[in-house]
Amino acid sequence: xxxxxxxxxxxxxxxxxxxxxxxxxxxxxxxxxxxxxxxxxxxxxxxxxxxxxxxxxxxxxxxxxxxxxxxxxxxxxxxxxxxxxxxxxxxxxxxxxxxxxxxxxxxxxxxxxxxxxxxxxxxxxxxxxxxxxxxxxxxxxxxxxxxxxxxxxxxxxxxxxxxxxxxxxxxxxxxxxxxxxxxxxxxxxxxxxxxxxxxxxxxxxxxxxxxxxxxxxxxxxxxxxxxxxxxxxxxxxxxxxxxxxxxxxxxxxxxxxxxxxxxxxxxxxxxxxxxxxxxxxxxxxxxxxxxxxxxxxxxxxxxxxxxxxxxxxxxxxxxxxxxxxxxxxxxxxxxxxxxxxxxxxxxxxxxxxxxxxxxxxxxxxxxxxxxxxxxxxxxxxxxxxxxxxxxxxxxxxxxxxxxxxxxxxxxxxxxxxxxxxxxxxxxxxxxxxxxxxxxxxxxxxxxxxxxxxxxxxxxxxxxxxxxxxxxxxxxxxxxxxxxxxxxxxxxxxxxxxxxxxxxxxxxxxxxxxxxxxxxxxxxxxxxxxxxxxxxxxxxxxxxxxxxxxxxxxxxxxxxxxxxxxxxxxxxxxxxxxxxxxxxxxxxxxxxxxxxxxxxxxxxxxxxxxxxxxxxxxxxxxxxxxxxxxxxxxxxxxxxxxxxxxxxxxxxxxxxxxxxxxxxxxxxxxxxxxxxxxxxxxxx
Amino acid sequence: xxxxxxxxxxxxxxxxxxxxxxxxxxxxxxxxxxxxxxxxxxxxxxxxxxxxxxxxxxxxxxxxxxxxxxxxxxxxxxxxxxxxxxxxxxxxxxxxxxxxxxxxxxxxxxxxxxxxxxxxxxxxxxxxxxxxxxxxxxxxxxxxxxxxxxxxxxxxxxxxxxxxxxxxxxxxxxxxxxxxxxxxxxxxxxxxxxxxxxxxxxxxx
Numbered sequence: 055x056x057x058x059x060x061x062x063x064x065x066x067x068x069x070x071x072x073x074x075x076x077x078x079x080x081x082x083x084x085x086x087x088x089x090x091x092x093x094x095x096x097x098x099x100x101x102x103x104x105x106x107x108x109x110x111x112x113x114x115x116x117x118x119x120x121x122x123x124x125x126x127x128x129x130x131x132x133x134x135x136x137x138x139x140x141x142x143x144x145x146x147x148x149x150x151x152x153x154x155x156x157x158x159x160x161x162x163x164x165x166x167x168x169x170x171x172x173x174x175x176x177x178x179x180x181x182x183x184x185x186x187x188x189x190x191x192x193x194x195x196x197x198x199x200x201x202x203x204x205x206x207x208x209x210x211x212x213x214x215x216x217x218x219x220x221x222x223x224x225x226x227x228x229x230x231x232x233x234x235x236x237x238x239x240x241x242x243x244x245x246x247x248x249x250x251x252x253x254x255x256x257x258x259x260x261x262x263x264x265x266x267x268x269x270x271x272x273x274x275x276x277x278x279x280x281x282x283x284x285x286x287x288x289x290x291x292x293x294x295x296x297x298x299x300x301x302x303x304x305x306x307x308x309x310x311x312x313x314x315x316x317x318x319x320x321x322x323x324x325x326x327x328x329x330x331x332x333x334x335x336x337x338x339x340x341x342x343x344x345x346x347x348x349x350x351x352x353x354x355x356x357x358x359x360x361x362x363x364x365x366x367x368x369x370x371x372x373x374x375x376x377x378x379x380x381x382x383x384x385x386x387x388x389x390x391x392x393x394x395x396x397x398x399x400x401x402x403x404x405x406x407x408x409x410x411x412x413x414x415x416x417x418x419x420x421x422x423x424x425x426x427x428x429x430x431x432x433x434x435x436x437x438x439x440x441x442x443x444x445x446x447x448x449x450x451x452x453x454x455x456x457x458x459x460x461x462x463x464x465x466x467x468x469x470x471x472x473x474x475x476x477x478x479x480x481x482x483x484x485x486x487x488x489x490x491x492x493x494x495x496x497x498x499x500x501x502x503x504x505x506x507x508x509x510x511x512x513x514x515x516x517x518x519x520x521x522x523x524x525x526x527x528x529x530x531x532x533x534x535x536x537x538x539x540x541x542x543x544x545x546x547x548x549x550x551x552x553x554x555x556x557x558x559x560x561x562x563x564x565x566x567x568x569x570x571x572x573x574x575x576x577x578x579x580x581x582x583x584x585x586x587x588x589x590x591x592x593x594x595x596x597x598x599x600x601x602x603x604x605x606x607x608x609x610x611x612x613x614x615x616x617x618x619x620x621x622x623x624x625x626x627x628x629x630x631x632x633x634x635x636x637x638x639x640x641x642x643x644x645x646x647x648x649x650x651x652x653x654x655x656x657x658x659x660x661x662x663x664x665x666x667x668x669x670x671x672x673x674x675x676x677x678x679x680x681x682x683x684x685x686x687x688x689x690x691x692x693x694x695x696x697x698x699x700x701x702x703x704x705x706x707x708x709x710x711x712x713x714x715x716x717x718x719x720x721x722x723x724x725x726x727x728x729x730x731x732x733x734x735x736x737x
Numbered sequence: 738x739x740x741x742x743x744x745x746x747x748x749x750x751x752x753x754x755x756x757x758x759x760x761x762x763x764x765x766x767x768x769x770x771x772x773x774x775x776x777x778x779x780x781x782x783x784x785x786x787x788x789x790x791x792x793x794x795x796x797x798x799x800x801x802x803x804x805x806x807x808x809x810x811x812x813x814x815x816x817x818x819x820x821x822x823x824x825x826x827x828x829x830x831x832x833x834x835x836x837x838x839x840x841x842x843x844x845x846x847x848x849x850x851x852x853x854x855x856x857x858x859x860x861x862x863x864x865x866x867x868x869x870x871x872x873x874x875x876x877x878x879x880x881x882x883x884x885x886x887x888x889x890x891x892x893x894x895x896x897x898x899x900x901x902x903x904x905x906x907x908x909x910x911x912x913x914x915x916x917x918x919x920x921x922x923x924x925x926x927x928x929x930x931x932x933x934x935x936x937x938x939x940x941x942x
Contacts, residue, residue, distance in 0.1 A: 285769065305873035306867070
């Protein structure tokens with residue numbers, strides 16, 4: 055908040071000031087302290103929540119990266135025994151689980167949280183406390199999954215898709231699998247509440263004139279991803295509940311001897327799992343569609359096509375899950391149908407790629423670090439896409455099933471795709487979030503290190519896979535001819551890891567010492583760049599009134615009649631939500647309940663810290679689980695009876711003034727907006 | 738978004754891009770998601786119901802008259818729920834309380850029926866959660882629905898208590914309406930479950 059140049063400091067708005075009347079309907083008063091530890095733990099500000107999501111996701115990203123490097127160390131040379139087969143299983147299970155659920159998804163969510171409300175000109179999301187609940191359940195769920203490492207029985211060794219019957223009590227007796235089952239359920243809650251919130255926010259809280267076909271592409275992809283999450287996560291949640299019942303209460307959902315069908319797990323998992331692939335890539339595509347136009351200085355080529363192809367990808371994503379299961383013998387008709395639908399998905403994906411190339415074509419391209427990552431994304435994602443099309447053919451797939459060719463494919467899509475795009479987003483939006491620039495020379499060093507390291511690590515895996523190296527085996531024999539590519543792959547992996555390390559150093563350094571960014575360092579196009587860097591806690595001092603797609607660019611460089619307008623707040627000021635303890639408490643309630651389910655039936659003496667207070671015996675449902683549920687219910691009532699709260703902020707007159715980007719509309723005036731399609735502006 | 742141009746607090750909540758209140762839109766999104774939860778559970782049951790068709794004969798276990806009556810009561814409670822929403826919007830607190838109480842009563846009758854049914858099946862008919870796969874999927878599916886009804890009843894009781902607190906009034910109608918959406922959804926799902934789990938077992942072809 056350092057960038058306000060107003061001399062009128064007396065009336066400078068502060069969070070928590072301007073409370074109309076201390077309303078106190080709940081169990082205790084709402085916390086008012088805006089900063090410090092209390093400020094972070096009780097925050098409902100979408101920007102703080104976004105930053106917290108990003109920090110936690112990057113932390114888990116490093117943990118998952120260390121696990122990956124340990125795997126690569128073991129595979130560096132043939133017939134090594136640095137890591138036992140058992141530990142190797144745990145490492146690749148936790149690596150996959152961590153990277154997908156705790157690194158890529160929450161990093162996307164960090165951008166949803168921080169950027170999306172700014173892009174639509176809103177002051178916050180529709181349900182700020184629910185947003186905080188999403189954050190805390192994500193962090194606590196991530197901790198729960200990773201806690202398995204320190205408990206007897208260690209982490210699960212079941213693979214990130216946890217195929218039955220390996221996950222049954224008979225084959226995985228340890229509680230590592232229970233941590234995985236319960237942790238993923240908690241993470242599911244985090245994703246679901248976040249998505250309900252984003253859907254409501256995008257559909258309901260757009261600035262006047264910001265019609266759906268003027269929405270920035272990143273906001274569009276947030277909306278589509280949120281719909282995918284709310285429709286896909288129930289399948290895995292129920293599958294996990296069924297597995298939990300199998301492990302704890304003797305049901306037979308996946309127990310062959312009792313008539314259960316392990317293949318049901320595969321269907322339920324991939325009904326979730328394939329939309330999940332698009333949950334991981336669509337936000338990345340949204341970021342790319344923001345970065346390319348800015349650094350090509352051209353509007354996005356074929357905007358409606360990029361939007362609709364995103365929606366088609368999301369829709370078709372629900373109809374292709376069985377291509378993960380071609381080798382299970384689905385029958386000719388089902389296999390052909392799923393192969394056909396899978397090939398169909400390459401059409402909207404190709405449409406997007408051609409539109410991105412069309413955006414750059416004839417543009418004035420500047421190769422800044424975000425642009426390099428974006429261009430790298432297109433190239434690397436295409437390689438992953440090509441191998442994906444190969445997999446869509448069942449005969450080819452049956453050769454490649456469970457080989458390193460598949461590992462190469464999804465790492466090209468997930469690192470070369472998602473991670474590169476998320477890094478493009480981090481470099482692109484860091485100046486907005488921190489108010490400081492990331493050094494370009496360092497940035498380019500990070501990009502080229504990661505790019506070379508990534509390709510060196512994963513390209514050889516194509517060859518390994520075609521040579522026949524199976525995935526998920528902890529070593530290979532010397533005479534199989536797999537030595538060279540494995541060695542190069544390990545060297546590349548360490549180079550990639552070094553690149554990430556350089557990035558973390560740069561991030562921490564620049565957050566403190568980077569040179570000031572100003573509000574619009576890239577000459578960007580969308581509304582988030584209109585406001586200060588970092589934005590004030592109320593985002594905009596006025597309500598932006600939008601008259602064109604890419605409104606900010608239009609205001610700066612377009613025709614005078616298409617400039618934006620600034621609807622000044624009325625006498626009430628700007629309404630802001632109050633902070634709250636309840637999201638954190640409710641999250642803890644769920645965490646304790648889930649932990650209680652993990653411990654259920656375990657001998658108490660094995661867990662002296664928790665079981666030491668109780669007489670010897672086994673943990674029952676009443677010991678930990680039910681108290682956790684009680685705390686959850688208590689927090690839900692505390693939350694409900696806290697009342698809506700809120701206070702009003704009065705921006706200084708200096709913040710609401712006519713300037714070169716727009717004129718002020720007096721409060722109460724009805725903004726005249728046309729909702730017609732936006733014509734293309736002149737670059 | 739923009740501040741009120743009308744004095745009516747309920748109309749003010751509708752001043753969104755879609756004209757639908759935030760709370761209601763979020764509830765619709767939740768119900769879309771809940772459809773998938775029940776869809777997964779119902780699919781599981783349909784896959785597993787005839788694995789041991791020669792061992793388990795559901796028509797010998799079910800008490801279709803009792804379940805039919807409690808289903809009727811649950812579905813009828815949708816009427817009193819609609820009445821509660823309508824009278825809350827009109828600010829008629831007395832009728833709201835009566836209608837909420839009737840809905841709670843309907844939910845409790847259904848839950849009582851389910852508790853009786855479960856204990857009857859376990860103790861008299863020997864259908865248990867861990868005894869065979871039909872029991873596993875039957876109890877998980879109907880139990881999840883029962884949990885939904887129980888949460889709904891708790892929620893309705895909270896509304897009923899809330900109507901007696903100072904400051905409660907017509908402006909709280911949207912909260913009751915959101916609960917109403919949930920309640921109707923739980924009823925509609927029961928129509929599907931009652932058909933797919935109970936009635937279908939009496940078909941012989």
